[in-house]
Amino acid sequence: MLSGKWHDRLASLNLGLWLMAGVMVLLAVGSFVGGGEGSSINDLPLLVWLKETPITAAWWLWLTIALLALLALNTILCSIDSLRRKYQKGNLLLLIAPQIMHLGFLFIALAHLFSAWGGFKQSMVVREGSVIGFPEGAQVQVVRLQAVFSPKGFPTDYSGELREVTAVGEVQTISPNHPFFLHGFGIYLKEVQLYPEPAALIEIHWEPGAPWALAGALLFTVGNVVLLAVRRGK
Amino acid sequence: MKAMLWVAGGMYLVSSGKRVVFVAALIVESVYLALRGTELGRLPLIGPHDTLVFFSTSIGLLALPFIYSRPRKGTDLSWGIGIGAGLFALLALLFPSFAMPLPPILKTLWFELHVALAFFAYALFAIGAILGGLFLINNERSLLDLQYRAALVGYSFFSASMVTGGIWGYYAWGTYWLWTPKELWTSILWLFYSLYLHLRLKGPSWERLVAWGGIVGFALTLFTYLGVSMLMKSSHSF
Numbered sequence: 057m058l059s060g061k062w063h064d065r066l067a068s069l070n071l072g073l074w075l076m077a078g079v080m081v082l083l084a085v086g087s088f089v090g091g092g093e094g095s096s097i098n099d100l101p102l103l104v105w106l107k108e109t110p111i112t113a114a115w116w117l118w119l120t121i122a123l124l125a126l127l128a129l130n131t132i133l134c135s136i137d138s139l140r141r142k143y144q145k146g147n148l149l150l151l152i153a154p155q156i157m158h159l160g161f162l163f164i165a166l167a168h169l170f171s172a173w174g175g176f177k178q179s180m181v182v183r184e185g186s187v188i189g190f191p192e193g194a195q196v197q198v199v200r201l202q203a204v205f206s207p208k209g210f211p212t213d214y215s216g217e218l219r220e221v222t223a224v225g226e227v228q229t230i231s232p233n234h235p236f237f238l239h240g241f242g243i244y245l246k247e248v249q250l251y252p253e254p255a256a257l258i259e260i261h262w263e264p265g266a267p268w269a270l271a272g273a274l275l276f277t278v279g280n281v282v283l284l285a286v287r288r289g290k
Numbered sequence: 291m292k293a294m295l296w297v298a299g300g301m302y303l304v305s306s307g308k309r310v311v312f313v314a315a316l317i318v319e320s321v322y323l324a325l326r327g328t329e330l331g332r333l334p335l336i337g338p339h340d341t342l343v344f345f346s347t348s349i350g351l352l353a354l355p356f357i358y359s360r361p362r363k364g365t366d367l368s369w370g371i372g373i374g375a376g377l378f379a380l381l382a383l384l385f386p387s388f389a390m391p392l393p394p395i396l397k398t399l400w401f402e403l404h405v406a407l408a409f410f411a412y413a414l415f416a417i418g419a420i421l422g423g424l425f426l427i428n429n430e431r432s433l434l435d436l437q438y439r440a441a442l443v444g445y446s447f448f449s450a451s452m453v454t455g456g457i458w459g460y461y462a463w464g465t466y467w468l469w470t471p472k473e474l475w476t477s478i479l480w481l482f483y484s485l486y487l488h489l490r491l492k493g494p495s496w497e498r499l500v501a502w503g504g505i506v507g508f509a510l511t512l513f514t515y516l517g518v519s520m521l522m523k524s525s526h527s528f
Binding site: 069072073076077079080083084086087088090095097098167168171175177206210211212213214231232233234235242244259260261263265266269270273276277280281283284287 | 390391392393394395397398400442443446449450453456457458460461462463464465466467468469470471474475477478481482484485488489491492518522
C-alpha cells in the first residue's frame with residue numbers, strides 16, 4: 057500500500073495537471089522529430105519499434121509513455137478519492153459521470169498498450185489467383201480485382217473478391233472501408249491497378265487493442281453524455 | 291456563387307452587435323454551403339476552401355445560443371464572434387474550390403461525422419476564446435461560465451470526433467491510431483482541453499488563468515487545423 061504522503065502526491069490534481077502538460081509538450085516535440093507518416097513507427101508494433109530505434113530518436117516517446125503511466129495511476133487514485141469523499145453527498149450521476157470518463161480513458165490507454173505489444177501489420181502485392189496464408193493454416197484466395205477510374209485517371213472505386221480456400225466459404229468482397237476479417241485478422245484493400253494485369257496492394261492487420269479502444273470510447277462517450285445532461289443549465 | 295460568401299463575410303464583419311445582421315449573415319453562408327454541397331453531391335468537407343466555410347458557418351450557428359443568452363446590451367459578444375466568423379469566411383475565398391471526385395477511402399459516414407464533429411468543436415473553442423477575452427476585459431463572471439460551457443460542449447464534440455475517427459481508421463487503415471503529426475496534435479488539443487476542464491477545479495483564484503486557457507486552446511486549435519495541415523506532412527494535409 058502507498059504511504060499517506062506518497063498517496064497524497066500521486067493523487068493530487070496538481071500532479072495530474074503537470075503530467076497532462078508534460079505529455080502535451082512531449083507529443084509536440086514528437087510531431088517535429090518523429091519522422092512523420094513515412095516513419096517505420098507505423099509499420100511495427102510500438103514496443104518493437106522502441107526496441108529497435110536508438111534512444112536518441114525515440115526518447116520523446118519513452119518519456120511520453122512514462123508520463124502516461126503516471127497519469128493513469130494519478131487518474132485511478134483521483135477517481136477513488138473523489139468517489140470516497142463525495143459519495144452520498146450529492147448528485148450520484150454528477151459524481152459518477154466523470155469517473156466513467158476516466159475509466160474510458162484508462163481503457164483506451166490499455167488498448168494502446170495491447171496493440172503496442174501484440175499488433176501486426178504486413179503489406180503485400182497480390183494478383184488474381186494469389187493465395188494468402190494465415191497462422192493455423194487458413195488460406196484466402198484472391199478471386200477477382202476490379203477498379204473504376206474517373207476520366208482524369210483518379211480511382212473512384214475499387215474492390216476485390218476473396219474466398220477462404222480452407223473452408224467452404226462464400227466469396228467475400230473487400231473495398232475501401234470494408235475489410236474482410238478472418239480469425240481476428242483484417243484484410244484491407246489499399247490500391248488496385250488493372251494494367252498490365254490486375255494487381256492490388258493488400259494489408260493484413262492484427263489489432264489486439266481495438267476491442268478495448270472501442271469499449272473505452274463507449275464508456276467515455278456515455279460518461280460525457282451523462283455529464284452534459286446533469287450539467288445542463290448549471 | 292462565391293459572391294454569397296463575400297456578402298456573408300461582410301455582413302458578419304459589420305454586424306457589430308446587431309444580432310439580426312449576424313443571423314442574416316449565417317443564413318446567407320448556410321445557403322452557400324448548401325449549394326456547394328448540392329453541387330458536389332456530398333458534405334463539403336475537403337480542402338481549405340470548403341472546410342473554412344464549414345468552420346465559419348459552424349461558428350455562426352453554434353454562437354446563437356451564446357449570443358441570445360446574453361442581455362441585449364451585451365453586444366460585444368456578437369461583435370467579437372461576427373469578426374471571427376467573417377474573417378474565416380473571407381479567408382476561404384483565398385483558396386480555390388475544387389470539385390474533384392471523392393477518393394474511395396473518404397466515402398463513408400464515419401469520415402463525415404469525424405470531420406463535422408471536429409469543426410463543431412473548433413467553432414466552440416473559438417467562441418470560448420472570445421468569451422475568455424471578454425472576461426479578461428470586463429471581469430464579468432457570467433462570461434467565464436459561458437466559456438466553460440463552450441469548452442465542455444466543444445470537448446464533447448471533439449472527443450466524439452476522435453472516437454468516430456478511430457472507428458473510421460480501423461475500417462479504412464486497419465488501425466484506430468497512426469503516429470502522424472495530425473494525430474499527435476489532435477491528442478495535444480484533446481489533452482489541453484482536458485487540462486482546461488480540470489484547471490477549473492482549482493477554484494476562483496485561478497479564474498484569469500482559466501480564461502487565458504480558453505484563448506491558448508483556440509491558438510492550439512488553429513495550429514491543429516491549419517498549421518499541421520499546411521506545414522506538416524500527414525494524411526490530413528490539404
